[in-house]
Amino acid sequence: MSTELSITESAATAAQRHAAQPVRPATLADDEAALAAAQRLAAQFAPEAALRDRERRLPWDELDVFVASGLWAITVPREYGGPGVRNGTLAEVTATIAAADGSLGQIPQNHFYALEVLRVGGSAEQQRFFYGRVLAGERFGNALAEIGQKDFKRRTRLTRDARGWRIDGRKFYCTGALYAHWIPTLVVADEAGQDVTYLAFVPRNSPGVTITDDWDGFGQRVTGSGSVQFDGVRVEPEWVVPFQRSFERPTTIGPLAQILHAAIDLGQARGAFEAALQFVRERSRPWIDAKVERAADDPLAICHFGDLAARLAAAEALVRRAGRFVDAAQAAPDERTVAEASIAVAEARALTTTISLDAGTRLFELAGAAATLDGLGLDRFWRNARTHTLHDPVRWKYHAVGNFYLNDKLPPRHGAL
Template identity: 75%
Template sequence: MPLLYEPVPVDSHPAPAAAPRQVPHRIQTDAEALAVARRVAAELAPGAAQRDRERLLPWTELDTFVASGLWAITVPKALGGAGVSAGTLAEVTALIAEADSSLGQIPQNHFYALEVLRVGGSPAQQRFFYGEVLAGRRLGNALAEIGHKDFQRRTRLIPDGDGWRVQGRKFYCTGAVYAHWIPTLVVAEEAGRPLQYLAFVPRDAQGVDITDDWDGFGQRVTGSGSVAFDHVRVEADWVVPFQTSFERPTTIGPVAQLLHAAIDLGVARAALAATLPFVREEARPWIDAKVARAAEDPLLIQQVGETTVQLRAAEALLRRASRFVDAAQAAPGERSVAEASIAVAEARVQTTTAALDASTRLFELGGTAATLDHRGLDRFWRNARTHTLHDPVRWKYHAVGNFFLNDRLPPRHGAL
C-alpha cells in the first residue's frame, strides 16, 4: 500500500513544540464544536493506521486539531471560549478517538487541567491560562509516578524566593511531548502537612527533560513517556491548588473519567465500523452455515447485533452521564457530585465492555485474514486493551453497587 508519510527516526528527546503557527478558530457554540469535530475527524482518520504502525508522532495533525479551535471549547464563555456542555465535550472526544484514538487521548489531560483551573484557579490564573489555550498553546501532563507500590507523589515543590522549584520524575505523561505547558502534580510541605498542587511548568524551562520512552503496544503515539524536573523554576502564579479541590465536592474527577469513557467509545465505534465492510467483502462463510457470503451467516449476524447493542448502550450511558456532570458543575454539592461520579462510572463500565467486545469480535467474525499485519486491524484491540487499563473496571462496579445498596458516596479523586 502507498505510504502517506515518509518514515522518520524517533527522537527519544524531542525538541519542545514550536509556537502555534496561527491563532485558532474561535468556536462559538456546541453545535459548531460538533460540526468542526466531524470535519477534523475525517481529516485525521486516513493516516491513523500508518501512524500507529510506524509510530509517527502526529505533529502536523495536532497543529490541524488545535487550529480548528477544539482544544479551547471548555474555556468559559465569559473568558472568550465556547463553554460547551459535558455532553458536547464527550462527543467531540469520541469523534476524534474514532478517527485515531491516540489523537483522542492526547488532549484528555489538557481538558483535565482546564477543569482543575476552573475549579481551583484564581481569576488571574484563569485569565492567563485560558488565554494561552485560546492562543493555541497545548497543555500536557505530569501526574503519575512509577517505581513505588503506594500512590504517594514524590515530586516536590520547593520554595525559592518569591517562586518555587520543581524536583522529581514522572511517567505516563500523555501529551507532554507535544505540550507548551506541562501541568505537574507536586507536593509541598505546609505547616507540617503535605499538600498537593498542580504546577504549570513551561515545556522549554531550564531543567525540564522529556524522554519519549512510551513503548506500550497500544495508544502508541500519545507521547505518554517520562518527564524529569531538575530544580525547575516556576512562578507563584503558575501554581494552582489541587488537593483542596478534592476536599470539597467538585467535578474534576467526573470530567476526567467522562473523557476516558469517550475515548473508549470512539475505539468501539471504529472497531465496529471496520468489522462490517470486512465481513461483507473479505470474510469467508463457515461451511456449516451453508450460505454463499459470511454476511448471511445467521450466527455471525447475531454477534454483529450483540456488538451493536453494546455500543448503543455505551453511547446512551455516556450521554446520560454527561447530563449528571453538567448538573454537578452548575450546582456542586455532596450529592450532585456523587451522582455524577456514579453515572460516569456506569458509562465507563459499558464503554470498556463495548471497546473490548467490538475490537475482539472484529477478528472472530473476520477470520484469520483479519490478522494480516498490513491491514492494521489489530490496532483497535491494542488501543482498547491499553487505554481501558487506565483504572480497573472492577472498582467501578464496586462504587456503583455500594452507592445503590448502602448509599455510600464514592471517593473523590481523579479516578472516579
Template identity: 85%
Template sequence: MATDIHDSTFERTTPAESTRARPARIADDAHALLAARQLAAAFAPEAAARDRDRRLPWAELDAFAASGLWAITVPREYGGAGVSSNTLAQVTAIIAAADGSLGQIPQNHFYALEVLRVGGRPEQQRFFYDRVLAGDRFGNALAETGHKDFKRRTRLTRGAAGWQVEGRKFYCTGALFAHWIPTLAVSEEDGRDVTYLVFIPRNAPGVEVIDDWDGFGQRITGSGSVQFDQVRVEPEWIVPFQTSFERPTTIGPVAQIMHAAIDLGQARGAFQAALQFVREHSRPWIDARVEHASQDPLTITAFGDLAVRLSAAEALLRRAGRFVDAAQAKPAERSVAEASIAVAEARALTTTVSLEAGSRLFELAGTAATLDGLGLDRFWRNARTHTLHDPVRWKYHAVGNFYLNDKHPPRHGAL
C-alpha cells in the same frame, strides 16, 4: 506559600510567543461536533500507518488545535465555547474512533482546564484561558512509578531563587507535544504535605521530556517520562489541587467521562472496521450455505448483539454527561456523587464494549483480518491499554455501594 501565591502578579510569566496562527473559534456545541467529524475524517486514513510506524502526530495535533477544539471548555465569559460535558465526551469519542491515540492526547489538557476552573483564581483563569485560546496545548505530569504506594514524591519547594520543582513523572500523555506541562507536586506546609497543580512551560530550563513510552497500545500518545531538575516556576503558575477535592467538585467526573468517551470511540472504530471487512473481504462459513459473509445468520446475530451493547454504552455516556453538567452548575455532595456514579456506570460498559469490539472484529472477520499490514489489531491493543487506566472492577463496587448502602464514592481524579 499561599500568601506568596495570592500576592503575585502575572508579569514576566508568559513563555516566548509562538508565531503560529490563532486557532479558529468554535461557536457552540453543534459547531464543535461538526469540526470533530471533519477532523476525524482527515485523521482516519493514516491511523494504521501512524500506529505501525509509531509516527508521532505532530501535524495532526497542530491541525487539531488549529480547529479550535482544544478550547471548547473555556467558559463563554472568557471567550470560549463553554460546551457541555456531553459535547466534550462526544468530540472525544468521534476523534478516538478515527485514531485512539489522538482521542486520548487532549484528555489531560481538558482535565487541567477543569482543575483551573474549579480551583484557580480569576487572574490565573484569565491568563491560561487566553493561552489556550491562542493555541497553547497542556500535557500532563501527574503519575509516578517505582513505588507500590500512591504517594507523590515530586516536590515544590522554595529556594533562594524562588519556587522550584524537582522530580520525575511517567505516563505523561501529551507532554511531548505540549506548550505547558501541568504537574502534580507536593509542598510541605505546617508539617503536612499539600498537593498543587503547577503549570510548567515545556521549554523551561531543567525540563526534560523523554520519549520512552513503549506500550503495545496507544503507541503515539507520547505517554513517557518527564524529568524536572530544579525547575524554577512562578507563583502565578501554581494552582490549588488538593483543596479542590476537600469539597464536592466535578474534577473527577470530568476526567472520567473523557476516559469513557475514549473507550466508546475505540469501540465505534472497531465496529465500523469489522462491518467493512466482513462486507468486502470475509468468506462465509461453509455450513451457512450463503454466498456472502454478510448473509451468514450467526454473523448477523453477532453484529446485532454488539450493536446493542454499543448503543447502550452510548446512551449511558450521554446520560452521564447530563449528570456532570448538573453537578457543574450546582456542585454539592449529592450532585457530585450522582455525577461520579453516572460516569462510573458509563465507564463500566464502555470498557467492556471497547474490549469486546476489538476482539470480535477478528472472530467475525476471519483469519485474513490478522494480516499485519492491515493494522486491525490496533483497536484491541489500544482498548486494552487505555482501559487499564483504572480498574473497572472498582466502578462496579462504587455503583453497588451507592445504590445498596447510599455510600458516596471517594472524591479523587481516578473515579
C-alpha cells in the same frame, strides 16, 4: 524490548517549532459547531491512523490541525471567550476523534483535565491567563503520575526558598507532554510539616525540564506518554493552582476526568465495530455451514453484530446521560450532585470498557483470518482499548455503583473515579 529513546533530534526540532509558533485556533460558536468540526477531523485523521500506529509516527501535523479547528478550546467558559460546551458534547467530540485514531483521541484528555482543575481551583487571574493561552493555540500536557513505588504518594516536590519556587522529581505516563506548550505537574509542597498538593503549570521549554519519549506500550503508541524529569525547574507563583483543596469539597474534577476516559473507550469501540462491518461486507468469506454466498448473510455473524450494536448503543446512551449529570454538578456542586455525577460516569465507564474490548476482539472472530494480516493494522483497536482501559480497574466502578445503590455510600472524591 524497551525503546528507552530520548526525544530524537527531529522530534526535538518539531517540538521547538510547534512551541514557538502555536497555531491560532478557529473560534467555534457552540456545541453544534464543535460536533461538526470533530466529524470533519475524524474523516481526515482516519486514513493514516494504522500507518501512524505501525511506524510510531508522531502526529505533529495532525495535532496542529486539531488545535486549529478550535476543538482544544471548547471547554473555555463563554465569559472568557470560549464556547463553554456541554460535557456530553466534550465526550462526543472525544469519542469521534478516538474512533478515527485512538491516540489522537487521548492526547488532549489531560489538557481538558487541567482546564477543569483551573476552573474549579484557579484564581480569576490564573483563569484569565491560561484560558487566554488556550485560545491562542497553546496545548497542555500532563505530568501527574509517578512509578517505582507501591503507594500513590507523590514525591515530585515544589520547594519555596529565597531563590524562588522550583520543582524536582520525575513523572511517567505523561500523555501529551511531548507535544505540549505547558506541562501541568502534580507537586507536593511542605506547609507547616504537612504535604499539600498543587498543580503547577510548567512551560515545556523551561531549563531543567527533560522530556523522554520512552513510552513503549503496545497500544496508544503515539500519545507521547513517556517520562518528564524536573531538575530545579523554576516556576512562578501565579502558575501554581491549588489541587488538594479541590478534593476537600465536592467538585467535578474526578467525574470530568472519567467521562473523558469513557469517551476514549467508546470511540475505540466504534472504530472496531465500523472496521468489522466494512471487512465482513467487503472481504470475509462465509463459513461453509452457513450455506450463503456472502459473509454478511451468515446468520450467526448477523447475531453477533446485533449484540455488539445494541451494547454499543447502550454505552453511547450512558455516556450522554453521564454528561448531563456532570453538567448538573458543575452548575450546582454539592455532596449529592457530585456523587451522582461520579456514579453516572462510573456506570458509563463500566460499559465502555467492556464494549471496547469486546468489539476489538470480535472484529477478528467475525472477519476471519485474513483480518490478522499485519499490514491492515486492525489489531490496533484491541491494543489501544486494552492499554487505555487499564488506566483504573473497572471492577472498582462496579463496586462504587453497587455500594451507592445498595448502601447509599457516596463514592470517594479523587481524580481516579
